[in-house]
Amino acid sequence: MERTVTVVPEDGLHARPASKFVETANKFDADVQLGRADEDDLVPAASMLAVTGLGVGHDESVRLVAEGDDAEAALDALEDILSTPEAKQ
Amino acid sequence: MTERTLSGIGVTPLSGVGTVVWYRPDADLPEPPAPVDVDAEAELARFEDARAAAEDELEAERERTAERVGEEEAAVFDAHVQFLNDPQITDGVSDAIESGLPAEHAVQETFTEFVEQFENMGGRMGERADDLRDVRDRLVRVLSDGERVDLSSLPEGSVVVAERLTPSDTAQLDPERVAGFVTVTGGRTSHAAIFARSLALPAIVGVGEELQSVEDGTEVVVDGESGDLVVDPSDERKEAAAAAADVDIRHEAVETADGVDIEVAANIGTLADLGPAVDRGADGVGLFRTEFLFLDRESPPDEDEQYEAYVEALESFDGGRVVVRTLDIGGDKPVPYLDLPDEENPFLGERGIRRSLGPDADLFETQVRALLRAAASADGANLSVMLPLVSTVEELRAGRERFESVAADLDAEGVANELPEFGIMVETPAAAFMADQFAPHVDFFSIGTNDLAQYVMAAERGNERVSELGDYRQPAVLRAIDATVSAAEGEDCWVGMCGEMAGDPDLTELLVGLGLDELSMSAVTVPQVKAAVAETDTADARDLAERVLQADTKAEVAEILTLDQ
Numbered sequence: 001m002e003r004t005v006t007v008v009p010e011d012g013l014h015a016r017p018a019s020k021f022v023e024t025a026n027k028f029d030a031d032v033q034l035g036r037a038d039e040d041d042l043v044p045a046a047s048m049l050a051v052t053g054l055g056v057g058h059d060e061s062v063r064l065v066a067e068g069d070d071a072e073a074a075l076d077a078l079e080d081i082l083s084t085p086e087a088k089q
Numbered sequence: 090m091t092e093r094t095l096s097g098i099g100v101t102p103l104s105g106v107g108t109v110v111w112y113r114p115d116a117d118l119p120e121p122p123a124p125v126d127v128d129a130e131a132e133l134a135r136f137e138d139a140r141a142a143a144e145d146e147l148e149a150e151r152e153r154t155a156e157r158v159g160e161e162e163a164a165v166f167d168a169h170v171q172f173l174n175d176p177q178i179t180d181g182v183s184d185a186i187e188s189g190l191p192a193e194h195a196v197q198e199t200f201t202e203f204v205e206q207f208e209n210m211g212g213r214m215g216e217r218a219d220d221l222r223d224v225r226d227r228l229v230r231v232l233s234d235g236e237r238v239d240l241s242s243l244p245e246g247s248v249v250v251a252e253r254l255t256p257s258d259t260a261q262l263d264p265e266r267v268a269g270f271v272t273v274t275g276g277r278t279s280h281a282a283i284f285a286r287s288l289a290l291p292a293i294v295g296v297g298e299e300l301q302s303v304e305d306g307t308e309v310v311v312d313g314e315s316g317d318l319v320v321d322p323s324d325e326r327k328e329a330a331a332a333a334a335d336v337d338i339r340h341e342a343v344e345t346a347d348g349v350d351i352e353v354a355a356n357i358g359t360l361a362d363l364g365p366a367v368d369r370g371a372d373g374v375g376l377f378r379t380e381f382l383f384l385d386r387e388s389p390p391d392e393d394e395q396y397e398a399y400v401e402a403l404e405s406f407d408g409g410r411v412v413v414r415t416l417d418i419g420g421d422k423p424v425p426y427l428d429l430p431d432e433e434n435p436f437l438g439e440r441g442i443r444r445s446l447g448p449d450a451d452l453f454e455t456q457v458r459a460l461l462r463a464a465a466s467a468d469g470a471n472l473s474v475m476l477p478l479v480s481t482v483e484e485l486r487a488g489r490e491r492f493e494s495v496a497a498d499l500d501a502e503g504v505a506n507e508l509p510e511f512g513i514m515v516e517t518p519a520a521a522f523m524a525d526q527f528a529p530h531v532d533f534f535s536i537g538t539n540d541l542a543q544y545v546m547a548a549e550r551g552n553e554r555v556s557e558l559g560d561y562r563q564p565a566v567l568r569a570i571d572a573t574v575s576a577a578e579g580e581d582c583w584v585g586m587c588g589e590m591a592g593d594p595d596l597t598e599l600l601v602g603l604g605l606d607e608l609s610m611s612a613v614t615v616p617q618v619k620a621a622v623a624e625t626d627t628a629d630a631r632d633l634a635e636r637v638l639q640a641d642t643k644a645e646v647a648e649i650l651t652l653d654q
Contacts, residue, residue: 014217019168048171049178049203052217055210084425 001071003064004037005082012057017081022048024077030068032078037061045078092322095303097271097296099316100282102613104330105291106322107248107268109307112240112258114226114251127189136182136192139231143173146227150260157260158284159359160386165220169257172224178203193232200225223255243267248309250300259284269293269311271318273300285313289365289613293318338370343619345601345630351622352410352607353615356587360398363405365612370619373409373471374402375535375609376587379456380417380424388426389452395459403468410471412535412585412609414514415456415488416449417441417477427452436549441478441514446487457495461506473510475535480519482526488513489530514587516540521569524576531582535609536573538588542566561590562646564638567603571638574604585609595650597621602634 009017025032025045033042036056042065043050056062062082066075147166155163172178178199185195200221207218240261243249249262249270259281262270267290275281275294285292291313303309303320310319310330319326344350354375355366359382366374382390382398390398402411418424419440427449432438445453464472476488492508499506512533515521521541524534538561543550545566548559560566570586577584585607590596592610594617600608601622608618633653640646 015168016164019164019171022171023167044176047175047177048168049175049221052214053207053210055214 001066001075003075003079004061005064005079006061007056007058008083008085010058010085012060013051013054013062013082018048018052021078021081022046022051024081025074028068028070028074028077030066030070030074032064032066032071032074034062034064037063092326093320095296095299095318095320097293097300097316097318098276098282099313100292100294101285101290101313103269103289103291103313105248105269105311105313106327106330107246107309107311108244109250109303109305109309110243110247111305112249112251112254114230114258127186127191129186129189132186132190132192132195133183135232136186136195139192139196139228140173140179142231143224143227144170146231147173147257150257154260157288157361157364159361162284166257168220169224169227172221173228193229196225196228196232200228219253219255223257227257248311250303254281254284264288264290269313271296271300271309271311273297286613289369338368338616339619339623340370342372343622345622345625345627347626347628349601349627351601351605352585353619353622354410354412354585354607354609355612355615356609357402357612360401362612363402366615367405369612369615371406371409371612371615373406374411374413375585375591375607376537377402377411377413378417379413379415383416383418383424383452386426389455392455392459392462395456396462399459399463399472400466400468403463403466403471406471408468408471410473412473412475412512412587413460414475414477414535415442415460416445416452418449419444436543442476442484442488443478445476446484446491453491454495457492458499460509461492461496461499462504464507464509465505469507469509473512473533475512475514475533477514477537478516478540479513479527480517482523482530485513485527485530514540515573516544518545518569521545521573524573528577528580528582533583533585534573534577535585535587535607536570536605538566538570538586538590541569541588542590545569557643560643561588562596562650563643564640564646567638567646571603571634578604583607592618594618594621598625598630598653599634599637599650601625601627602630602632602637604634 007013011017013021032045034045035042043054045051064075064078147170151163151166181199182195185198186192190198204218204221207214207221240258241263243266245266246268247266248268251272253272253274254270269291271293272281273296282292282294291311293311293313293316296318307320308322310322310326342350343353352372354373355371356376357363357366357374358378382395399413417440418427419429419435419438439447460474463469479485489511496506496508510532512531512535513527514537515524515534516537520527539550542559542561546558546563548555550559574584583606586600586605587609591608592614594614597618610618637646637649640649
């Protein structure tokens with residue numbers, strides 16, 4: 001199961017959004033991987049190091065690939081995080 | 090010894106004198122033993138124990154930071170826990186242990202590899218490298234029962250000097266004992282800088298490698314305003330800094346030289362701001378920006394949580410007034426769980442009272458319930474509430490009716506409640522023009538100068554290209570303030586001011602002369618403004634205000650104010 005999503009948070013996949021993303025990826029019974037939409041390489045979504053290491057910024061597109069019982073639910077939840085702007089003060 | 094000066098970036102307008110205590114958390118590890126001596130199974134168990142202990146520490150520091158500094162700053166510890174439990178890290182460490190390294194060396198090696206990787210990527214990744222280093226040092230310390238300077242029990246008057254201070258470090262600092270801190274790296278928005286501001290500590294960041302030449306035990310003056318670190322200061326320098334550091338704090342109410350009471354209060358966003366407000370001598374709270382209770386979370390705070398927050402603010406001041414502004418959401422303050430529309434001009438769109446009477450009516454009702462209950466608490470008589478961004482009399486009436494109808498509901502439920510003192514923010518030209526119509530319906534006005542200047546001058550806040558126009562010293566802004574104060578004269582309506590202008594001690598005499606009864610500002614400048622009030626004579630101040638109101642340009646306003654100094 002695969003989906004391409006545009007990253008909405010100002011910070012990109014860093015700091016808070018990344019933290020929330022990894023936390024969520026770990027909640028589901030699914031193996032989720034992600035990568036830049038225009039590249040073949042994928043990294044585990046459950047790893048904060050790997051996720052922030054991708055260096056994905058605001059407005060870039062990422063590819064999410066999930067396998068397992070909760071694959072669809074996991075993709076829905078992760079897509080939701082990537083498409084929600086973060087609160088700023 | 091002659092004094093010398095190093096310069097960096099000052100992050101708080103405060104000075105401090107103290108003795109340097111170097112904080113070097115990453116001392117080198119001893120050489121690892123030969124692989125044959127390492128019991129891999131035992132080392133793996135040590136690593137697991139250390140990981141659990143480090144996670145406990147992080148949870149505790151998260152709590153403490155959330156309480157003392159705020160949710161925003163506390164969230165970084167969540168990222169630390171994630172790095173700590175990251176599969177790439179745990180696998181890497183396990184592999185290194187299997188290959189014959191003791192746990193602390195395996196941790197050091199694995200993390201350092203990732204730290205370098207992130208550092209090489211530059212930019213935002215540099216911050217992640219700092220986080221990783223922080224987690225690594227914590228683990229190594231736990232594993233080696235590391236001896237290092239204990240930041241939570243430094244001698245009084247210590248100036249902490251470090252390469253960098255991580256959120257874990259600053260969470261341990263005891264602001265009562267620390268005279269300030271100075272770091273080699275960092276900028277105005279670094280964790281350390283934000284921390285210094287919220288706790289009102291003198292601090293300088295980004296001094297550079299030259300800082301390494303300042304030895305442990307050296308006497309220094311930290312000038313957080315200019316960014317100067319004076320090493321081996323002369324006696325005069327120390328006295329000047331010490332005088333700047335303490336003359337100012339007055340915990341008692343202040344009056345002008347001729348005996349007119351002026352309330353000097355603090356603006357707060359979260360409960361973490363209460364401590365510094367009390368410490369800096371604020372009489373109370375002149376602006377509690379309640380939207381901060383709603384930001385940075387998944388769902389809005391419920392009635393009880395809000396009630397507790399308002400009561401805590403009331404209890405923090407001995408009889409001091411606490412002015413709570415109802416939700417001011419919209420504009421530049423998005424909230425993730427509210428479906429805020431995209432607007433072309435958010436500052437001119439649905440924000441403040443417009444949302445509370447419209448789409449956020451339910452949120453508003455919950456807040457009103459909490460406020461009415463808080464007004465009936467032990468210190469509830471000191472509670473005042475005000476509505477943001479009012480521009481018509483209908484909005485004021487509707488807002489007021491809301492409080493009355495909710496009070497009736499609470500009465501019907503048998504829940505104790507009181508109607509608090511009731512006011513509005515004057516931030517729109519409409520409110521300033523109509524102030525005489527508003528005055529009979531309210532107990533007070535609070536002039537929000539940041540928004541008032543923006544709307545009077547049609548110059549967006551934060552847009553540097555129009556910052557000259559949006560300046561609160563523009564004659565049109567001063568006239569809007571004068572119109573508001575004059576309209577309240579003769580009515581039973583006091584007038585306060587919150588916003589940056591109120592915290593500018595160079596303008597205190599003018600504001601007293603214009604007839605303001607209360608000034609509310611960020612806690613840091615409360616002592617300076619109190620000192621300025623005490624020096625003011627109201628007859629002279631009125632004379633100054635009259636001259637300033639005749640000025641036809643901002644330059645002329647500035648000139649009159651400078652001549653008056």
